[in-house]
Amino acid sequence: MTEPLLRKKHGADCNIPNECDRVVPAWLIVLDNAPTAVLFLLGTAIIWNANPLLSLLFLAYCCLSIILFWKLICPWCHHFGTTGCPCGYAKIAARFFERKTGKEFKRVFKRNIVIVFPCWFVPLGTGIYLLWTDYSRALLYLFLAFCLVGFVLIPAISKFVGCRSCEIKEQCPWMS
Numbered sequence: 001m002t003e004p005l006l007r008k009k010h011g012a013d014c015n016i017p018n019e020c021d022r023v024v025p026a027w028l029i030v031l032d033n034a035p036t037a038v039l040f041l042l043g044t045a046i047i048w049n050a051n052p053l054l055s056l057l058f059l060a061y062c063c064l065s066i067i068l069f070w071k072l073i074c075p076w077c078h079h080f081g082t083t084g085c086p087c088g089y090a091k092i093a094a095r096f097f098e099r100k101t102g103k104e105f106k107r108v109f110k111r112n113i114v115i116v117f118p119c120w121f122v123p124l125g126t127g128i129y130l131l132w133t134d135y136s137r138a139l140l141y142l143f144l145a146f147c148l149v150g151f152v153l154i155p156a157i158s159k160f161v162g163c164r165s166c167e168i169k170e171q172c173p174w175m176s
């Protein structure tokens, strides 16, 4: 059976021309995921300065948020189960969760994206608090690195590299 027919059989054909045929290269998947991993570690380091135990809980939550993303968002995405996903989640998520249909992806994304907010905003808030109450130059550099990766680098990679060639980016709340 040919690859397109196999995808249709397994429910991964989204009926958007060419969309499911895109093969995202490995370097792009690494480029998409590495800054997120760095962000989680920088966030953990910031919170460590306030409370080491909480920082480890934060890191555990960051890992959990990825799994929740696979469960709550990816199954509704056109890329689910295909090689068209810029960060490679689609293939992994399809190993553990079933494809879902019947709801608009945009709405599902907007409703559930809140699960990753703590990964950005808990270190941000903690960093501001620590800079205010216990300033040090090392903490300032850590905080600036976190902001640069989280609020400049990651969105820029999505916009100009990872999601740039995605044919359904107009339908994605992250891009539109």
Ligand code: SF4
Binding pocket: 073, 074, 077, 078, 079, 080, 081, 085, 086, 087, 088, 089, 090
């Ligand atoms: S494009 Fe986003 S929502 Fe779609 S499968 Fe990939 S990570 Fe999940």
